[in-house]
Amino acid sequence: MVIAKRMEPLVAGSSIIRKLFEEGKEMAKKVGTENVYDYSLGNPSVPAPDAVKSSIIKILDTEDPLFVHGYMSNSGYEEVRQAVADNLNERFQWQYKMEDIIMTVGAASGINDILNLFLDSGDEVVVFAPFFGEYRNYVITAGGVLKAVPADTETFQINIDGLDAVITEKTKLIIVNNPNNPTGVIYSGDTLDQLQKELERAEARIGHPLYVISDEPYRELVYDDNELPFMPAHVKNCLIVYSFSKSLSLPGERIGYIAVSPKMDYYEEVKAGLITTNRIGSVNAPSLMQLVIKECLNERPQIEVYDQNRKMLYEHLTALGFECLKPQGAFYLFVKSPIEDYAAFVEEGKKQHILMVDASSFGCPGYVRLAYCVSPEMIKRSFPAFERLAEACKAMR
């Protein structure tokens, strides 16, 4: 092996995911694409709003290409950052200045920028199970160590009671994903207040501040009368990481931002640091797309499409006896394996041509994740397969 030791398991893990993907393709060849029920990927199923296309054309028609495609300040066009700050301040009654917004290559790069800034080799990052599996890869690549707080499988809120036991003097960062992938749960304002209190206790014990990454790609995907609390109003040292991937259906374009709360400890130092790590990581966020999102900050996703899928899938699966969390946000349904051998459950799903992700990779074995950002027709076609799956599970108990 010539690659870094810490990267060997990550590369091997990638191959496993690819194997699943290949299995799906093989399955489609055998039984036809329309007979494979692929619930594995969180890829938006509604197209970008028309405003994206019209903004691109307007920008190309009216602006100098040296401006549109050229270098700007590494943290982004100042007018774009100002527009994002204004928009957040208006929506959430906050006090961001232009300089607090750093445009990034999607949320992934935003998280990497933060990890690269805070982590020396061996430093620790805490996540709450179930968590987006890629966090582990981000942390290891940055030279850090991921520590997971076990899931609170009663409420699937943040397991505050489990936090203190995993925080050590090496802990630098906490990652919170709200609304949560894979559960679809929204962490309440009350939960976040408790988190802040627990962090203060831990900071007094370990002698340095802890910073919370609030990963919010699903911010605009909230159902019924649920409300997403604005994290910096609850957590002092809060770094919001946002992506337009889901809200504007632009996942391929890699456009997002970090918002640095002016209330945080060492505010100036953290801000200067992130400007540096963002430059080192990718120079700047894609220029044309920065200008596009400025024009589209008030566009919202077609939530009714996802909501219809959510209700249809949730109702059918619960009627079949599956134990499901009712999603409050995002576009994932979290389902408990009806049999103890959850790997067998996932395999049995494949036999019915249903592709589900084993939640072991989210640090929460015993569950599966279904991504319902798919066509309503696929959901309907999959119902008989779920019925067969439910029957098969009864027989396996």
Added chain:
Amino acid sequence: MVIAKRMEPLVAGSSIIRKLFEEGKEMAKKVGTENVYDYSLGNPSVPAPDAVKSSIIKILDTEDPLFVHGYMSNSGYEEVRQAVADNLNERFQWQYKMEDIIMTVGAASGINDILNLFLDSGDEVVVFAPFFGEYRNYVITAGGVLKAVPADTETFQINIDGLDAVITEKTKLIIVNNPNNPTGVIYSGDTLDQLQKELERAEARIGHPLYVISDEPYRELVYDDNELPFMPAHVKNCLIVYSFSKSLSLPGERIGYIAVSPKMDYYEEVKAGLITTNRIGSVNAPSLMQLVIKECLNERPQIEVYDQNRKMLYEHLTALGFECLKPQGAFYLFVKSPIEDYAAFVEEGKKQHILMVDASSFGCPGYVRLAYCVSPEMIKRSFPAFERLAEACKAMR
């Protein structure tokens, strides 16, 4: 301080660069923008070719937005990767397959992907002075240590004789930048053959393969009858990193690729590894721009504009007695400080409102870099200032 120890000097260094930038802005306020001669930035001065705009519009008019802005395979659209491979094979008689091309967020992310794959904490990367200063930051951020081979100030070719002394058992990678930033020199095929021989000797000594990153953002910027050798034909373990920033004047868009030579040691392992680190770093390269560069692979920069600037500046400065390397490629002029105190030379330049970059940051003190990707008018306007600078230097000797 709350940030990582290894990052402290990088953040501090950033502030110094910003200080220079702010000085330029202050200067422009006082004496007027047209009286500041800013040779500091490598930002293309010719706009993107018309084909970029027409391709964007064609793609938006004919393709599904879920395809244009959506996720694709993390390494890029297969048709884009195939087109890049075909284009390279045709131009350079090589044997890339689609899978050897990994689309990246510009060259910076490509280099970071490679560093993240190969480096465990404390591993070493070799560069040849003078080198693009950002390499140091990339290596440190990835947890590595940068080792610089001193410049061969006779020829400014790679200092092969100095290589063996810096390679240790911790060395994993070598970075070569061809055509070179900051010198404008092209490393010859003969130089690269010697490099390969020296690497083989070193590999035998340290017991593992060494990999060469060939950073080629200036590949299409070559003057007169110079030719850029195709690195993989000379160096076995070659990873080309390319960017369309300079060739298509798209620096803000962050679009480039890694080309993995099928002849390299552990070819499959490296390829699988880079697919993983590219995904972890930024998920994928920006989707629309991938589709655009596919349409524009045969577009070439307006080299005559840069060439005119090159000749004008080189001729004027040598006539004034400055010792300059005649650039063979890229858009930089490398000038020897006529006085021993090169920092005083840079300061004296500022007094004449000429902004030049002290080559200490490129690991080659005693020189400055002038970026001539500026308007020809600015160059002409700067001549009297250079005359005054030459006079001032004579008085300082």
